[in-house]
Amino acid sequence: MLDARRLEILTESAKYDVSCSSSGSKRVNAKGGLGNASVGGICHSFTPDGRCISLLKILMSNDCLYDCEYCPNRRSADVPRASITPDEICELTINFYKRNYIEGLFLSSAVFSSPDRTMEALCETVVKLRKIYNFNGYIHLKGIPYADDALIMRAAKYVDRMSFNIELPSEKSLKLLAPQKTRDSLILPMKKLSAAREYDKQNKIRSGKVIPAGQTTQMIIGASPESDGQILRLTEALYRKMGLKRVYYSSYIPVVESPKLPTVGAGLLREHRLYQADWLIRFYGFDVDELCGEGDNLDADCDPKCAWAMRNMQLFPVEVNTAPLEMLLRVPGIGARGAYRIINARKYTALDFDNLAKMRIIIKRAKHFITCKGKFYGSESRGAIKAALMLDNRAENAEQLSMFSSPDVAVSAITGEI
Numbered sequence: 001m002l003d004a005r006r007l008e009i010l011t012e013s014a015k016y017d018v019s020c021s022s023s024g025s026k027r028v029n030a031k032g033g034l035g036n037a038s039v040g041g042i043c044h045s046f047t048p049d050g051r052c053i054s055l056l057k058i059l060m061s062n063d064c065l066y067d068c069e070y071c072p073n074r075r076s077a078d079v080p081r082a083s084i085t086p087d088e089i090c091e092l093t094i095n096f097y098k099r100n101y102i103e104g105l106f107l108s109s110a111v112f113s114s115p116d117r118t119m120e121a122l123c124e125t126v127v128k129l130r131k132i133y134n135f136n137g138y139i140h141l142k143g144i145p146y147a148d149d150a151l152i153m154r155a156a157k158y159v160d161r162m163s164f165n166i167e168l169p170s171e172k173s174l175k176l177l178a179p180q181k182t183r184d185s186l187i188l189p190m191k192k193l194s195a196a197r198e199y200d201k202q203n204k205i206r207s208g209k210v211i212p213a214g215q216t217t218q219m220i221i222g223a224s225p226e227s228d229g230q231i232l233r234l235t236e237a238l239y240r241k242m243g244l245k246r247v248y249y250s251s252y253i254p255v256v257e258s259p260k261l262p263t264v265g266a267g268l269l270r271e272h273r274l275y276q277a278d279w280l281i282r283f284y285g286f287d288v289d290e291l292c293g294e295g296d297n298l299d300a301d302c303d304p305k306c307a308w309a310m311r312n313m314q315l316f317p318v319e320v321n322t323a324p325l326e327m328l329l330r331v332p333g334i335g336a337r338g339a340y341r342i343i344n345a346r347k348y349t350a351l352d353f354d355n356l357a358k359m360r361i362i363i364k365r366a367k368h369f370i371t372c373k374g375k376f377y378g379s380e381s382r383g384a385i386k387a388a389l390m391l392d393n394r395a396e397n398a399e400q401l402s403m404f405s406s407p408d409v410a411v412s413a414i415t416g417e418i
């Protein structure tokens with residue numbers, strides 16, 4: 001029987017993994033109320049069709065053989081340990097599902113006994129959930145480095161998504177902070193999964209596809225000295241060569257003491273800038289080298305697209321009615337959807353600033369970089385533009401999204417468009 005204490009330890013231990021897009025909730029039901037959020041372990045994720053769903057986020061065990069410096073579950077840490085069996089996870093998942101707490105499972109584990117034994121137990125869990133409990137909900141499974149390929153591939157047939165966490169952006173940092181792992185132990189299984197997905201695609205396999213929702217990974221930011229450029233070059237390679245769905249960045253938080261680790265956290269701003277740059281690489285055609293400035297890092301003062309535009313003022317202003325799509329995508333204040341709307345609308349009429357405002361273009365930002373029918377309303381002074389953009393960025397960074405946020409902020413927060 002699974003007791004509340006074990007459940008608490010195993011859901012709490014899973015909370016630092018952000019590769020499934022997570023958020024916690026501690027709401028308890030009040031008398032006469034309706035519904036009850038579980039104390040720990042419920043996170044949110046997005047399915048391939050874009051729905052936001054709740055997942056039970058849990059470790060099978062937090063009793064690890066390995067000793068990664070940054071991890072609260074590492075072998076040398078003095079923390080309460082707990083484990084759960086495949087059957088207990090299945091019952092818990094089905095129970096929570098029937099109570100409408102969750103729509104899926106995010107299952108991970110510390111490495112107990114051996115990598116193979118751990119992967120075998122994870123595999124057994126997902127196979128049972130699908131075949132014995134007939135569970136058709138979403139499953140995201142963490143892969144175990146060094147586990148046998150056959151076990152990984154078997155599990156991949158039963159789950160929607162798999163992820164191997166790269167954790168640190170270079171082999172050197174892995175050696176220092178996670179000495180039992182190597183880059184190959186993480187990258188090679190990812191390559192094999194990617195090849196298996198490609199095989200399914202080429203052969204038009206529809207049922208029994210491996211990981212139909214693809215792979216993700218996570219990197220810890222600021223625990224090791226790599227620059228933003230190094231982190232983003234690795235990210236770019238993962239998207240390009242392995243077709244990863246997402247790379248998640250987790251800002252380092254000093255939850256464990258170690259002389260090998262910084263004593264202060266990396267801060268959320270750096271994480272935020274990396275997500276913005278990641279978006280620009282995937283959807284706006286930017287290269288890492290274009291986005292990084294001094295010291296191979298992103299500018300902290302304004303978003304990477306504004307920072308790039310400020311470094312390349314000789315390319316602006318561009319005429320909205322004639323500029324190619326690639327250039328419109330590079331204008332601060334014109335998001336990807338805005339750029340496509342402009343391309344479509346200008347086939348029928350020449351656009352002015354009023355037309356752009358109706359298309360939700362952020363005029364106060366874009367006006368410094370564009371002309372409409374030859375008219376320019378931006379500032380001529382580089383210093384004034386930089387000050388206006390920084391002010392705008394500060395307001396955007398400071399504003400918590402709410403029901404009443406302006407449409408510009410809300411759209412940017414939801415879609416990531418900048």
Ligand code: SF4
Binds near residue numbers: 064067071
């Ligand atoms: S393998 Fe490393 S990161 Fe994973 S649980 Fe064990 S100590 Fe933590």
